[in-house]
Amino acid sequence: MRQKTNFRAIGRVALQACGLLLPTAMAQAQRLIQKVETVPAGEQWLSPGDALQVRLTGTPGGRATFLGGRPLTELAPELAGGRRGVYQGTYILQPTDTVGGPAGRPLWLHLRLPNGRLDSLPTAASVRLLSPSQPLLAVTRGTLAHLNYGLGDDRLGGAKLGYLDSLVVLHVVGRVAGQYRVRLAEGQYAWLPLEYARLLPPGGFAPSSLTGSWILQGDSVYDYVRVPLSQRLPYRSQILENPTRLVIDVFGATSNTNWITQRAGLQALGAVYYEQPQADIFRLVLPLRHRQSWGYHIGYEKNMLVVRVARPPARLQLRGLRIALDAGHGGSNVGATGAGGVSEKDLTLAIVRQLQRELERRGATVVLTRTADESLSMAERVTLLRRQRPALLVSVHVNSAGNAAARGTSAFYRYAAFRPLAAALYGRMQQTGLPGWGLVGNFNFALNGPTDYPNALVETAFISNPEDAKVLTDPAQQQRMARRMADGIQDFVKSVRAKGMRGWLGRQPAEQ
Ligand SMILES: [Zn+2]
Known part of the structure; x- marks a missing residue:
């Protein structure tokens, strides 16, 4: 925009006057602005109606502006972690705006002191405004594309809304750092990680x-x-x-x-x-x-x-049931480590091997994601499991906490529909004498994500707790845990038999 260009020019003049021509240390001392950023940080693509949020950190008591004179507000110190000189601004983008242009560029922020001194600085990442008149489309790539609810991230990744098949067409209405914001329907949005998207050439219509x-x-x-x-x-x-x-x-x-x-x-x-x-x-x-x-x-x-x-298995019993077991971690991914250097990857494989023997003794067919100390990514495990099409999956892990007092066994599930499997495993694992640490739902773990078969994860016990560690490393106790997990799977299958068919809503009239 026109005013913006003016400010960029002023910014350059200010830089030359007080910064670029001076030695670096002096330049730093003379700067009024220490930092500018968009919130959230990182490259942003926005659509009209979206809020562009910026933050500037610099000398207190000035007048901060962006977008050709729009003011930022200096936060009261109690809103800025006790700091002075933190300014924030929000602008709701309008259809006629040209912020960032079609290609995107950094956003300039300015700070002027009462004595007339001025400093200007661009954001490190660029801002781009998408035009609703030219819908930007993307298709999903690969077999593990998924939508996230928001921009959250942790060791499990962002909370997932669900997986999508490949080549699904999505209407991209924004981007923040590593994810595209996609519009699903009126008032409904989700986020797609960039690695699962391929942008399409312009000219397409919004998908319908x-x-x-x-x-x-x-x-x-x-x-x-x-x-x-x-x-x-x-x-x-x-x-x-x-x-x-x-x-x-x-x-x-x-x-x-x-x-x-x-x-x-x-x-x-x-x-x-x-x-x-x-x-x-x-x-x-x-x-x-x-x-x-x-x-x-x-x-x-x-x-x-x-x-x-x-469908439920033809015979609701372990005999003949195809059960998948996953030994957590492996290869270069050692998982948690206990006293004396014992690692989770070895314990999970040992326990899973015992569980495999126990289930096979009871007539089940067992498939394993890994049978040796090998590196296997989550994506590889999910792909393999989908191909194997088991009746159910149990993933075995070993817990660890910074607090050595934390101990006990726990079971995890993602979807309420699969809670009975996790609950059955949890109930039986406590019969080994391990205290119950908890039953955890909505668990955003990659192997609990697939909906293809009932699945649960067992955190057998805490390697970080001395008493639990004794149980985990003793082959006789490993076998007891394996027996109890096999009992838990058996309980689940039996409970399904007991629950049986539902009432009239589910029946086919022709079959009654
Ligand atoms: Zn683990």
């Missing part, structure tokens, strides 16, 4: 589609729901309970579903239907005939949305 008529059918293993779309749209899913049902929102889709054909061979699906909760969200409601969900997978065949619904 009418839905065709559904076909439901079963093969020898799964039930399927097929919904024709004209392009691959993003979706979100969850299992709701009482009654047990799978609910899938397809964003950008509007119903032209005029019938739902339910062919022979369906076993898991009940009386399915759809809703259109808002103009651009199409909702599949898939009641399940069994109270316990055995998982599902959503993906595309060309532009056909395909929901693959797993």
Whole structure:
């Protein structure tokens, strides 16, 4: 913008006058501004209506501005961690703005003191304004693309909204540092990590589609729901309970579903239907005939949305059940380390090997993510497990805490639908004599993310606690834990048998 250009020029003059021509140390001493940044920090792409937030740290008592004279407010010290000289400003971007231009550029912030001295500094990262008249589109890449709720990050990664198939078209309306902000529907947004996105050339329309008529059918293993779309749209899913049902929102889709054909061979699906909760969200409601969900997978065949619904195993017993076990860490990823240098990766493999023997003794078929001390990324594990299509997964880990007093066993699950498996394992693990540390839900761990099969993670005990460490490193105690975990899996399977089928909502009229 015009005024901005003026300020940039003034900024350069100020730099030459008080900074660039002087030795560095003196220049530092003379600067009025110590730091400028956008909040959140990092490269930003914004759309009209978004808030552009900036912060300047410098000499107190001045007048700070950005965007051609818009004022920043100097924070009271109690709002700035006791500091003076912290200025903040917010600007809501307008459709006619040209901030940053189409290519993006750093944003200049200015600080003028009452004595007339002026300093200007650009943000380290650039700001770019996206035009709603030229929708920016991206497609998902790879098989592990996922949406995040927000910009959060920790050792587990940001909280995930769900996985997406490849080549799903997304409308990019922003970017902050390492993630694209995508618009799913009116008022609904999510974030996509850059590594799972490929930007498309300009000229495309914001993604949308009418839905065709559904076909439901079963093969020898799964039930399927097929919904024709004209392009691959993003979706979100969850299992709701009482009654047990799978609910899938397809964003950008509007119903032209005029019938739902339910062919022979369906076993898991009940009386399915759809809703259109808002103009651009199409909702599949898939009641399940069994109270316990055995998982599902959503993906595309060309532009056909395909929901693959797993059935409970034919015989609800360990004999013949295909169980996946994951020994946490391995290779260069040693995990937690205990006194005497014992490492989590070795303990988890030893315990998983015992659990494998125990389950095989009871007639189960066991598949392992790793059988030796090898490095295996989370992505490799998830990919491998999806291919193996187990009936369920148990991932085994060893806990550790800075506080040596923390001890006990715990079990983790991501989705409430899979809580019974984690709860059964947790209950049985306490029978080894280990105290219960807790049952943890909504756990954002990569191996708890897949919805394809019930899964749980067991943190057997704390290697950082001397009593727990004795249990963890003793082969006889490892075997006891393995037996109890096998009991827990057996309890889960039995409980599903006891829970059985649900009431009328799930049944197919033809089969009653
Ligand atoms: Zn671990």
